[in-house]
Amino acid sequence: MNKIKLGILGGGGDSLIGVLHRVASNMYDRYEITGGVFNPNYDENISFAKKIGVNTGRVYDDFDTFIEEETKIPIEDRIEVVSVLTPNFLHFPMAKKLLENGFHVICEKPLTTSYNEALELESLQKQHEAIFAVTYTYTGYPMVRHMKHMIAKGELGEIQKVDVQYYQGWINPVIHDPEVRKTVWRLDPKKAGISSCIGDIGTHAFQMTEYLTGMEVKSILSDLNMLYDDNSLDLDGTVLIRFSKTVKGVIRASQIATGEENGLTVAIYGKKGAFKWEQENPNILYHITDDKPKSIIKPGHAFVSDVANDGTKLPGGHPEGIFDAMGNIYKGVAKALRSENAFDGEYPNMNDGVRGMLFIEKVVESNKNGNVWVHLDNQ
Numbered sequence: 001m002n003k004i005k006l007g008i009l010g011g012g013g014d015s016l017i018g019v020l021h022r023v024a025s026n027m028y029d030r031y032e033i034t035g036g037v038f039n040p041n042y043d044e045n046i047s048f049a050k051k052i053g054v055n056t057g058r059v060y061d062d063f064d065t066f067i068e069e070e071t072k073i074p075i076e077d078r079i080e081v082v083s084v085l086t087p088n089f090l091h092f093p094m095a096k097k098l099l100e101n102g103f104h105v106i107c108e109k110p111l112t113t114s115y116n117e118a119l120e121l122e123s124l125q126k127q128h129e130a131i132f133a134v135t136y137t138y139t140g141y142p143m144v145r146h147m148k149h150m151i152a153k154g155e156l157g158e159i160q161k162v163d164v165q166y167y168q169g170w171i172n173p174v175i176h177d178p179e180v181r182k183t184v185w186r187l188d189p190k191k192a193g194i195s196s197c198i199g200d201i202g203t204h205a206f207q208m209t210e211y212l213t214g215m216e217v218k219s220i221l222s223d224l225n226m227l228y229d230d231n232s233l234d235l236d237g238t239v240l241i242r243f244s245k246t247v248k249g250v251i252r253a254s255q256i257a258t259g260e261e262n263g264l265t266v267a268i269y270g271k272k273g274a275f276k277w278e279q280e281n282p283n284i285l286y287h288i289t290d291d292k293p294k295s296i297i298k299p300g301h302a303f304v305s306d307v308a309n310d311g312t313k314l315p316g317g318h319p320e321g322i323f324d325a326m327g328n329i330y331k332g333v334a335k336a337l338r339s340e341n342a343f344d345g346e347y348p349n350m351n352d353g354v355r356g357m358l359f360i361e362k363v364v365e366s367n368k369n370g371n372v373w374v375h376l377d378n379q
């Protein structure tokens with residue numbers, strides 16, 4: 001089989017997210033990791049490549065050399081798609097140059113560090129007709145895909161309330177010591193961008209609301225918490241959202257919800273019923289209504305939608321986890337690269353990335369201007 005040649009930028013042995021992408025890319029036997037730059041330190045870069053069995057001849061000193069050398073290789077042997085897994089501030093310059101040189105891109109979120117950069121990438125992507133995924137990982141879970149499918153089919157009726165919460169606590173042990181907090185790139189505006197909590201996890205919650213409902217948030221009002229005067233980026237935020245005059249909701253995100261792990265929870269309420277789902281128990285989807293007992297839907301059964309079962313590899317009862325969710329996103333990108341039939345929403349795309357950046361900027365603006373309502377219109 002002609003596997004897709006995948007390059008990786010960042011995601012070295014010292015990284016959090018690298019292993020998730022490597023495992024995900026292998027899950028359906030569609031990709032081979034062909035080369036990349038895993039780490040800015042050349043020795044660490046090469047020793048990591050040897051450790052994971054990647055040909056060191058395609059592992060380069062730095063990103064510019066990657067582009068220079070890869071573009072000399074005949075197109076049929078060249079890396080076709082590149083995953084950008086570096087800290088946020090490198091997403092834009094890397095993705096831009098990749099698009100300009102004819103590569104397809106899989107980019108970690110947040111897409112960039114500003115909305116204008118995101119718009120620039122969007123226009124380049126259109127110009128080069130590139131496949132571009134933004135890895136909002138949680139959309140890859142079978143039960144999330146099932147929710148989206150059933151909401152689109154009208155299972156819940158007209159949506160009237162959306163409540164998405166993403167609570168973590170990992171910054172609590174870091175933030176109270178000024179010296180320790182300086183060592184965290186997610187708290188450094190030069191590396192993280194204009195937001196920490198909303199940029200890192202609030203954006204997942206926002207994307208989830210639009211992904212599931214198929215509707216766009218039209219305006220928001222935010223209240224952010226930085227805890228200390230010498231900490232410029234938010235650690236916690238509550239954001240009221242309005243899809244319309246009668247469809248409203250709330251996004252709550254925190255990195256200082258002490259003791260919380262990766263608590264992304266979703267509740268979508270419609271006139272006929274509601275879905276409730278938690279990332280930490282991703283194989284259980286609750287369906288609640290006024291007139292029937294609460295029901296539990298699990299993956300791997302004939303009664304679950306095709307899009308959910310397409311992302312389920314084993315019979316019911318074998319838990320699908322975060323690696324499987326990312327694997328499904330890579331599978332969606334592989335289908336797009338090979339022009340195969342795909343379901344709606346198999347991978348989060350450029351529009352999700354651009355909307356995410358608009359959301360981050362408007363949340364910061366609303367908070368700065370005294371917690372006021374601001375519109376979320378694409379330019």
Ligand SMILES: NC(=O)c1ccc[n+]([C@@H]2O[C@H](COP(=O)([O-])OP(=O)(O)OC[C@H]3O[C@@H](n4cnc5c(N)ncnc54)[C@H](O)[C@@H]3O)[C@@H](O)[C@H]2O)c1
Nearest residue numbers: 010011012015016017037038039040085086088108109137
């Ligand atoms: N989708 C998700 O659920 C999810 C989860 C965690 C992180 N992320 C995103 O993934 C990205 C990386 O986060 P992380 O937590 O893995 O960061 P990290 O700090 O743990 O790892 C970053 C990696 O990038 C490498 N790197 C840094 N500069 C580089 C350069 N110039 N060239 C090549 N490699 C370079 C580092 O050596 C390291 O291996 C962030 O944008 C983050 O928002 C997404």
